Amino acid sequence: MGTRKKGLEFAKHITEIITKSTGFENQLNKVKILGGGDGTCCAELKVDQDHVNVSNYLHTGYIVTLVDMITTYALMSKPCHPGVSVDISVNFLKGAKLGDDIIIEANLAKAGKNLAVIDCTLKNKKDDSVIAKGTQLKYVNFE
Incomplete structure (x- = not known):
């Protein structure tokens, strides 16, 4: 399956999770x-x-919340059960104002037998300035 098709299918799947949620995911x-x-x-x-x-x-x-959820979604794109958060840290570097468009990018940095490290960056879309950088450590069960 091509990368573009896989990405679109993934986006559709995560969007369905968010829109159907009656729980905390509804915040997204x-x-x-x-x-x-x-x-x-x-x-x-x-x-x-x-x-x-x-x-x-x-x-x-x-x-x-964005760092927590988007890093979890990145992890969910691998064959694993994402488990629970062990640690999450965020550095706030610049403010984003009402009306700003921001891009959130998460990437699995390292995965071991039971732990995964996922990095996340929030950037202002208009000038690519970094708003925040976060890292989440999650307990996982890889299939």
Whole structure:
């Protein structure tokens, strides 16, 4: 299967998970999954009123949620059960304002028998400036 087709199928699958969710994944209902597969996931978000703090900047808690979920989706593109978070860290480098378009890219950096490290970067689409960088360590069960 070609990489492009695989990425589109992956994006469709993750989008279905988000849109059908009645749980926490529903918080990502305005995130557009652009593609992924083979340990990656790429998404886009237009910063909306639902995502900002009182100063109209993208809320740090929402940034952590994006890192958590998009890295998990990247991991789900490999044949494994993604398990639970062991550790998550995020460095906040620049603010994103209400109305900004951001790109979220996650990549499986390393996978062992029971642990996986997934990196994530959030960038402003207009100037490619880095908003935040995160890493998640997840307990996994590879099939």
